[in-house]
Amino acid sequence: MSMLQNEALHRSKLQKQEVSNPDANQTASSQGITTRRVKTTGATRPPRITLPLPANSHLRLQFYGFPFSRIWLMDYARKYAPPEELPEADEVDLVFFGLRCLRAFSGIICLGIEEARYDPRKISIPEDCLCEPGVVRVLCLCANDWESYSRRPIQANLDRLKKILGKEEESPRWWEDVHDPRYYE
DSSP: OOHHHHHHHHHHHHHHOOOBOOOOOEEEETEEEEEEOOOOOOTTTOEEEEEEEETTTTTOEEEEEEEHHHHHHHHHHHHHSSSGGGGGGHHHHHHHHHHHHHHHHOOTTTTTEEEEETTTTOOOOOOOGEEEETEEEEEEEEEEHHHHHTTTBBBBHHHHHHHHTTTOOOEEEEESSSSSSGGGG
């Protein structure tokens, strides 16, 4: 399958999964999340964010994103979860519902959660964003592999996500995968 055919197939799958909201309000319901999405043709699609690949990107998988708190994401999910589903929701349900809300409300469909290494001597990370010492939880916009990098978001969607996260003055950065490359073999 050619790259264009693969991209067209991926785009059609995403369009089938999305629900448009005629009122342009952002809400969540038991039927699914509704969101605003402007449909554009391939010729008028806004360009993806300009993002140089990290140095030594061939040595280890790297993720581009923000450190985030699992507690913040669960609270965010509670804000939009249907009330009748909240008593039954456990932490995992809330985290994934929160991620689903972030994807819908930011327009960044490929958002994911990853674990990455960091050096505490070089960078300060809030305690609630850590998985364990030396490992940070990252809200990943894309990775340095071709498939993920080619789906990096457009600037307007990144700006929307930054506003949701309260990080308008911060920029995402590259984080090195916690796993050894042999982990993926």
